[in-house]
Amino acid sequence: MNVTTAFRNLDSHGRHRGPEVIRHEAALLEKRLARFRPDLVRLEVTVSQTRGKTRIRADLRLALPSGVLAARHEGFEIEPVLRKPFAALTRRLDRHLSKLRREPEWKRPARRARIGGLLPPARDRAEADRRALYFDLIEDHLDHLYNTVRRELTYLEASDAVPAGRLSVRGLVDATILSGLDRFEERPTEFSVGDWLTRLTYRTIEAEARAARRAIPDDVTPLDEVPDEPIGDPTAADQEMFDFYQPDDLLLLEDLVADEDGEEAETWMARREAALALHRALADLPALWRKVVQQIHIEDETSEQTAAVLDISAEEVARIDEAARAFLHQRLVEAGHAPDSVAATLADAPAHTAQIPQPLEDRDRIAAALAADRDGPSHDAPNTPAHAGH
Structure with missing residues (x-):
């Protein structure tokens, strides 16, 4: 992941502490992007402070092959001003990856x-x-x-x-x-x-x-996981085992x-x-x-x-x-x-x-x-004297 930072009018504490926080948060974010090619992912972080003022604003922009995500936060201390938009960006990235995996359609x-x-x-x-x-x-x-x-x-x-x-x-x-x-x-x-x-x-x-x-198929690897090593060709023993344990309830036109x-x-x-x-x-x-x-x-x-x-x-x-x-x-x-x-x-x-x-x-x-006479206390509970007054 390519990370670009820009600091505008920050005081000495902000210029010293800001890059440390960005490196830490960017490393956590990068773990969720393992399935994207690193050269296709770009994170832009802009931290600005109005000259003569104490208020700080952080703007984050994450460019992915499948879209662009952004987050912003303002405050008076450099660390929370950076950590909060990174947390918001992480949540939006998780939702974005969920949509790419079409989880709302199959994960029910x-x-x-x-x-x-x-x-x-x-x-x-x-x-x-x-x-x-x-x-x-x-x-x-x-x-x-x-x-x-x-x-x-x-x-x-x-x-x-x-x-x-x-x-x-x-x-x-x-x-x-x-x-x-x-x-x-x-x-x-x-x-x-x-x-x-x-x-x-x-x-x-x-x-x-x-x-x-x-x-999506059940055997698809999630985008945020490292792909497994390719499986080799089945051996003769593997094929015999597969043929023997074929399920009996396959649907066939015959x-x-x-x-x-x-x-x-x-x-x-x-x-x-x-x-x-x-x-x-x-x-x-x-x-x-x-x-x-x-x-x-x-x-x-x-x-x-x-x-x-x-x-x-x-x-x-x-x-x-x-x-x-x-x-x-x-x-x-x-x-x-x-x-x-x-x-x-x-x-x-x-x-x-x-x-x-x-x-x-x-x-x-x-x-x-x-069945109406199915066992269970919930069937007859409202008819008991304890519930008669309700």
Whole structure:
């Protein structure tokens, strides 16, 4: 870091003590700038005193490749006049580095903890009853919610719209349920609870995917840390260990294809290849087009229901459906499937799509969080005699 100082009309004490304080504070500041090239960082310190007056003013200007930060302070003693603007400059630098790392977008410990634990205990009996009513409304739709999240997240990861592993099915399901709990009294009455949950699911996935795209990768080194030494190429033993411990819950397009029994091997393989090609093409569709296709051809919804779920007009649904089917037809033909089999593949899209029940562990966890008779003193506390007068 290049440091430039200028002293104007300072007395002898200021000229003697000022450089010592600046060297000490600049060294502390430089530790936060380890990731910047030293020749690209410049600190300018100007300390001035009006001739014949005792008031001192310090102006600091830190020029970085990513911006310029400044601080100023006035007083009557040289040391506090210098140390206070350095402290202010350090705080502004920390905020600046935080923005460069995009910490406000990915560093959300409170929200992560809330989703991880789903919900804290209910504050009172009214809140517990409200949660129980909400769970009664959504219980029959949890499998559909789970499959919608699993399918859409798989498409997003397959098309590189979301970094693989950044989002999880459980986290998105939890986020959707929490979003619904916050507003389920305000749900539209013109369509069913299932359609309302589907709309919430799509909106939640879209918001979380947008945040995941903006967030920096988990393995990025912070700007204020010295970079690690580069890692060497993996050995054969490293590769064998990695292959052995591959996680079992990776999202793959192949997992979206239903496992059909009772067919000859050649027929089963041909149907599976056609279904996999269909899902690859679905992953390449624009998000809104894919949702229209899913609602109409996989969920077997009407155009009016699809329009209500996606909050667009029925005419827009018809236009998107026609364009999306033409795109899928072209992609299936390019993948080597005969034109006469393309229509059958699209018609059998629901049969080609695997529907997996939500894991019992997740369902039990959600049920426990929303149950009215959940253990906890906070449920019944307001109904005890000690609280009767409040």
